Structure formats: structure tokens, C-alpha cells
Amino acid sequence: MSNLNAPHGGELVDLIASEQQLEGLKSEAGNLASWDLSHRQLCDIELLLNGGFSPLNGFMTESDYQSVLDNMRLADGTLWPMPITLDVSEDFAAKVAVGDKVTLRDPEGVVIAVLELSDKWVPNKTEEAEKVYGAADEAHPAVNYLFHKAGNVYLGGKVIGLELPNHYDYKALRDTPAELRAKFAKWGWRKVVAFQTRNPMHRAHQELTFRAAREQEANLLIHPVVGMTKPGDIDHYSRVRCYEHILNQYPEQTTMLSLLPLAMRMGGPREALWHAIIRKNYGCTHLIVGRDHAGPGKNSQGEDFYGPYDAQELLQQHEEELGIKMVPFQMMVYVKEKAEYMPIDDVEEGMTVLNISGTEVRRRLQEGLEIPDWFSYPDVVEELRKTKPPRHKQGVTVFFTGLSGAGKSTIANALMVKLLEMGGRPVTLLDGDLVRKHLSSELGFSKEHRNINILRIGYVASEITKNGGFAICAPIAPYKQTRREVREMIEEQGGFVEVHVATSLEECERRDRKGLYALAREGKIKEFTGISDPYEAPETPELYIDTVDCTPDEAAQRVLLKLESMGFIK
Template sequence: MTDLIAPHGGTLVELQLPAEEAEAEKARAAEYPSWDLTERQLCDLELLLNGGFSPLTGFLGRADYERVVQEMRLTDGTLWPIPVTLDVSEAFAGTLAPGSRVALRDPEGVVLAVLTVDELWRPDREAEAAKVFGTTDGAHPGVAHLRERSHPVYVGGRVAGLAEPVHYDFTHLRLSPRHLRERFARSGWRRVVAFQTRNPMHRAHVELTFRAARQAEANLLIHPVVGMTKPGDVDHFSRVRCYEHVLKKYPEQTTALSLLPLAMRMAGPREALWHAIIRRNHGCTHFIVGRDHAGPGKGSNGEDFYGPYDAQELVRRHADELGIEMVPFQMMVYVKERAEYAPIDEVDESRETVMQISGTEFRRRMREGLEIPDWFGYPEVVEELRKTYPPRARQGLTLFFTGLSGSGKSTLANAVMVKLMEIGGRRVTLLDGDIVRKHLSSELGFSKEHRDLNIRRIGFVAAEITKNGGVAICAPIAPYAATRRDVRAMVEETGGGFIEIHVSTPLEECERRDRKGLYAKARAGLIKGFTGIDDPYEAPETPELAIDTTDCSPDEAAQQVILKLERLGFIDLR
């Protein structure tokens, strides 16, 4: 572990061992229990190792965790608003004890670090959600991750780095805190304002950053997140190509671009505070906090999770101890009469015309191939995004049929497949539940765990088909809402479409059909855990389409699907 003290950002705590020690520890690590890091844990480990999470020296122990959750402070009083924890399965936790050493590995099995276990505990994740995110609404992506994707046991302990995580993309832009500090020093940048983003940059963002740099009398660091962001965000490969176009809009030698491998929590005000600390560690002196910073949008009640300037207020309250100065900004809007952007609070809307395109409207125009005005986006950025997100009629697509056994899913899926092949334009693949069970999941049983795993395998294959512009038609029972949400997220992360179709045929009709005799066996107790009898089916609450096949033919039901796809723009029947 090394500490670097520099003019920019104060003390930097790096956790990489010297080369000789690292090699020796790698040899010993072959004997340690191994944990394969999740995507979030991999991001967290990288920022622990390179000092981005200074002053942390590992994953939080229980006392630090509880005080961070309750008070946004470590036990020594240091301001730290987001818990950085290592969550593991019950089975793995059972192999550990205080003093154990754990080899932390990347997805390819490369050991990156060794964790010395201080303690293990089972957190109250609902309490964590309520305090950190200010809500327990499952529509919040951070809450959903805690409930559905995190493991039940937390492991706290110090970390010793053996190797840096490997990246093959944009390596020239992946600058660690040390490298950024050294670059600033070489360039004579005494004042640096950082801009956080997880979205492509358009003209409003460029104008905002120009103004912020001028206001702070500082150079500008564009510092986008390329770890985990909000599900459905533009992939970082497309965004970085857009940032490289935008970089050319700034005067030479005034602006730098560097990528941050952060796993965002979308925690609004607390996250803004966290982002400021992280940018201080990277050597910045100022940090832009805009409207609804790190907010995930609206909750189940249709209202925003956080107020538009809650983040600015929280950062302002802790200004004296942050070590970095906030540059607050309101929403930037285009004023027609001025032919320029201005903060919304500087516009007289009684005499001036405000022009805006919301994120929803921008995506609609992209989907439908409509014009994006030059005042909104740079043509080269828009063109880059059109390559990644073509109009819906050329996008990949997953049709996910879900319903009880005997509801007519497979018949309907086959009919839709044939109609889409008749229309042409895309390759179509059917992932029927029985077929997948035979060829992809033959070793699985019918426990909840195995049923979930089977559906996630279907989702993975569907996402790959969708990513490559095809149509995946899935027809499993998929009884659990959380698993279906995971599949939707997998597919939507590819930039393609996801249409959930609930084949809502009632249980009584499904039993009457019972071609395979499965319901009768379940009623007789010969089959245990049968969906709809002694295991629940969680019906979709807001599917894109619901079809009861009781009183309609397969052809009529398939036509409903085709008409829905046409209305949504995924096919063109003209």
C-alpha cells in the first residue's frame, strides 16, 4: 500500500502491492478460497486499488458500514456517503472466518487482489435501501439491485492488490488518480473542474461545461462513468466515441477526457457527494453538480425520487470538509431569440421562447429516424448514435411470451414466428421453453433456483440475438417477476427492444386443455412445485400486451402481436 500526497486532492491511498510482494502473494493465493467478482464488485475493487476510493483500505467492516448507512461517515468521522461492500453467497461465507484470506478474481479467473477477512455479517438490506436511497421502492435501480442481485452476506476486510483489472478498450483514456494528478502537474493545471456524465454530450452539456470552467477559472476534465450506470443507458463504447467528437469543440490544451470505472448506485444527493470525493481523489479542485444529479428518474408513484436541486444542497452542506469546490448549475435551455443556451433561471419565459428536447423525445426521434435539430445536438454525435440505435424497424427485438402451462404460449409463439418470417427483414429465432430445456438446460431440475437459472439462460441468448439485429421469440412459463425484470434488463442493455406478452389464459382453461396431464398429476400430488397449483405464478403487472387465448384462434392472437409491433414501430407493414 502506498500513500501519495500531492497538491491536487490530498492523500491518495493506493492498495497495489510492490511487484515482488505481489508475485509472492499470487503463488500463495492459489491455496486461498476464491471469489469471482461481480461486475459491480470489479468496479469497486479497481477504485479501491488505484486510490479512487481513498481513504478506504478495503471493503467496509460492519461498524464502518453501519455508520456510513446511518450518518454518511466512517467510524473515524471521515465523510463517506455510500457503502462499499463485498457481498457473497451463504455457501461461500460458510467457508470463511475472521483471519481468512480470499483470492478475488475477475471473470476470467485472474487473481486481482487478496482480501483478509475481518468479519462477516448479514445486513438489513431494506434499512440500507431506505437510508442510502431514501426509498424502498423497487422501481429504484439501486433498491432493485440490493433486493434481487446482491448476495446475503457482507465480508469486510483489508485488500492487497496483486494486479490491475485488464481493459482492452480506450486504454489511452483510462487514467488512474495518480496518472491524472501527474498529467495536471505536467500541464500546469492548478485548477481543474470535473464534469460527471453517464449520457452522450449534446450542445447543452458543452455550453454548461464552458460556463463552469469560465466561472471557476479552471481547466476542464470530462470524466464520464464507464462502469455500471442505469439499466437502459447508452453503452459506454458509443458514448466514448461521442465524447471524442465533442472534445474537438473545446479550445486545444484546455480540456481533457478520462474514463471512470465506477459502478453508479443512482443514489441522487448521496451519490453527488460521493462523486465529488472521487473527483477530489483524482486531483480535481472543482466539481459540477447539475439538476437531479445521479437521479434515476421516477418511482412507482410517477414522481421523481429526488428534488431537482437536492444534490446541490447536500454537497453545499458539507462544503467545508469535502476538499473540492462545487460549481452548481441549473438546467440549460436553448433560447430561440438569443440563438444560444442559457440557465433556465436566467430566461424570461414571458418574452423569450424556450426550446427543449427531453431525453424521452430524443429517443423517440432516434427510434423513428426523425430529424434532430442542430441547436440540440452536434451532427457527428447524432450520426454516431444513429449507428448504435437505428430506427426501431431495424433494431433487434425480443418477444417474451409468459403464462401458465397450457395457456397457448408455444402455439402463439410459433404463429408469430411464421408471420415475422413471412414479412422478412430480420432473422427470427424461437426459444421455446421445452426446446431450451432439452438443448440448453437439460441438467436442470424444477426448483426455484433452477427455474430462475433456466430463464436467465434464455435471456442471455435472447440478448445476444437482439444485440445482433435479430428477433428472439421466447416462450417459457417464467413465473417470477424479478427474473423477468432481469431478462428485460439484459436485452435492453443491448439497445434492442423488449416486448413482454402475457398469455393470460385462466388457470381453469389451462387445466381443461392439459394435453400432457401435468395439472392432473400436480393435483394428485405426483408433481411438486407445479406453477399455478402449489407454486405461484406472478402475473405481469404492466406487460406491453396481454392475450387470453380462451376465445381466439392462434391466428387471431398472432395478429394482435403483429399489430402491436407495427404500432410500436418494430415492423412496417406499408
């Protein structure tokens, strides 16, 4: 391994093994403890191996991790705002010891790297959430990931790469930092402005990026994230097709598109600093930083997690140390009288400002309404319409949740029949008992197994939804976090309508045909929802039904009316 001097930026760390090392590592890897990398870990290790995370030479040690939390610096004082750690399960952590080597594999089992384990520790996740993201609030996607998806033990140490993760998509657009720096040098691009995005680009984005590059007398790199972004974002395949269309709107040989395999944390100010370091490693000299850069939206109290200009202020404090200049994002608005976009600060009093929010764009796509040419380009809108057709053409999951005996299965069956009568889309019922029989027969009723069962139902429903069908699910699904994971999984593919069948515990016990509640009261059934295990009621379901005061027909009709009001049926 060596450091590569490059024409742009500082030195890049090269963690890929030499040919001499490769032979020994390949034969050794099969005998080591092996960890399958998650999607986020795979993104992280790609940027470690290709130099995008220079000067890191592996997953952080405990001292580096703690220093980053406390000071936004590595233990040696180098500015670095985001912890990059290998989180693993407690079971796996118990199998390895400091001094061991660990094989790191992709989901297909291909060996990507070997970790030389130097540190193993149990982090204080609440401290990490508060120091890195500003609050231990699970409304923040990274905090939710930290508490519910990340392993409880962190491993640190140097990594030696055998090969970069393989991508089958957009190979011509996937440049390593060294490759991108070499292109800039070859083309004579001495000043390069990077534009970070996780969303499709419209006319306002084209205008502000063009102006930013022109004002700096620099070339422009559109550098979208195609690793992990915020749940609910448009998939990167659709976005890249949009970016390819929008490239035609820039003067020739001034602008290029390259893809960044980053797993975003939506960490606001710290993330902006992180993005700047990464873009410096990719050879850029400037980074456009917008209002609420990499912000995750609202917290549990309905307030923004970060101030609108916190990211700009933090990066401004450190841009000299980093050696990359910030270009502040000026909000661009369309001025009717001038028939052009202008920075909002330049708009004179009395002028008519036109703007469409992201929420309004989604609504227009969902309802098949016009998106005006002044807002976006026709070929970009066409791509978005392919990905996000009107709601009545999308697949949708109706997810019933409630206590045993609440009436979920009865209403679900009635709804299935009514949807089959209407026709137009295939309908699949994923009843809790039927799924248990055909998909999860090996599972018990522990909390872990119940969660696995619900996630299996969610996965099948997401595939049905993706392919334009109706999926009707009727499990108990007692846990809020598991339902959230199912919602996120399905909303990437289409619609999700949660129906809380909120029949009281007393009424459910009174109806108890199978005698399950009685057995639970006697202690013969352990961890029974509502008796010895909690039911976490939904806080904001799309629909709330109490079957005490309505028949199954009436309940199913209420669901149909809700689907109609949301635009899923016409």
C-alpha cells in the same frame, strides 16, 4: 503499501503490493479460498486499488458499514456516504472465517487482490435500502440490485492488490488518480472543474460545461462513468465516441477527457457527495452538480425518488470539509430569438425557448426522425444513429409468458411463420420445451433451476436481438423479478415486447393434454406453477391476450399489430 503525496487533493491510499510482497502473494493465492468478482465488485476494487476510493483501504468492516448507514461517516468520523462491501453467497461465506485470506479474481480467473478477512456479517438489507437510498423500493435500480443480485453475507477487511483490472478499450483515456494528478501538475492546471456524466453530451452540455469552467477560470475534465450505470443507458463505447467528437467544440488545451470505472448506485444526494470525494481524489477542485444529480427516476408511485436540488443542498453543506467546490448546474435552454443557449433564469419574458427531452431524443432516434443542429452536433447524432438505429432496423424479442397450457407456444409458432413470410430479419423461436431439451437438459424444476432456465433463454434472446434478429420466447416465466432481469438484459441490445397470455387457470386445466395439472393436484408434481407454486402476473405488459376469445391466428395478428404500432416492423 504507502501513502502517496500528490500535488492536487489529499493523500492517496496505495494498496498495490510491493515487488517484495508480490512474490509471496502469488504463490499463496492459489491455496486460498477464491471469490470471482462481479462486475460491480470489479469496479469497486479498481477504485480501491488505484486510490479513487481513498481513504478506504479495503472493503468496509461492519462498524464502518453501520456508521456510513447511520451518519454518512466511517467509524473514525471521516465523511463517506456510500457502503463499499464485498457481498458473497451464504455457501461461500460458510467456507471462510475471520482471520483468513481470500483470493479475489476477475471473470477470467486472474488474481486481482487478496482480502485479509476481518469481518463477516449478515446485513439488514431493508435498513440499508432505506438509509442509503431513502426507500426499500425495488423501482430503484440499486435497491433492486441489493435485494435480488447482491449476496446475503458481507465480508470486510483490507485488500492487497496484485494488479489493477485489465481493460482492452480506450487505454489512453484510462487514468488513475495519481496519473491524472500528475498530468494536471505537468500542464499547470491548478483549478479543474469535473463534469460527471453517464449520457451522451449535446450542445446544452457543452455550453454549460464551457461556461462553468470559464466562470471559475478553470480547466475542464469531462469524466464520464464507464463502469456500471443505470439499466437501459447507452453503452460506454458509443458514448466515448460521442465525447471524443464533442472535445473538438472546446478551445484547445483547456479540456480533457478521462474515463471513470465507477459502478454508480444512482443514489441521488449521497451519490453526489460520493462523486465529489472521488473527484477530489482524482485531483479536481470543482464538481458540476446538476438538477436531480444521479437520480434514478420515478419510484413505484410515479414520483421522483429525490427532490430536484437535494443533491446540491447536501454537497453544499459539506463542500468546505471536503475541500472541493460545487458548481451548481444551471439548466441551459436554446433561445430562438438569440440563436444561442442561455441559463433558463436569464431568459426574458416573451422569448421562445426550444428544448428536446431525453425521451424525445430516443423517440426520434427510434423513428429515424431529424434531430436539429441547434440541439446536438451532427457527428454526435451520427454516432447515436449507429448505436440506436430506427426500431424497424433493430432486433427485437417477443417474450410470451403465462401458465402451462395458456397457448403461448401455439401463438409463438403462428407468429414465427408470419414473420418468416414477411422476411427482412432472421427469426428464432425459443420455446420452453425445446430450450429445456437442447439448452437446459440438466436442470430440474426447482425455483432456482427455473430461474436459471429463463435467464439462459434471456441471454440467447439478447444475442439474437443484438444481431438484428427476431427472438420469440415462450416459457412460463412465472416470476416477476426474473422477467425484469431478462427485460434489462435485452433492452440493452434492442427491443423487448412482453406478451401476457392470460388464459385462466380453469381453462388451462381444462385443456391439460399432458395431464400435468391433474398430477399436480394429486401432489405427484411438486412446485407446479398455478397449483403449488405462484404465477406472478405481469403488471404492465406491452400486450395482454386471453386465448379463450381469440384463435391463434388472431392472437398472432394482434402481436404483429403491436410490433407495427411500436415501430418494430414497417
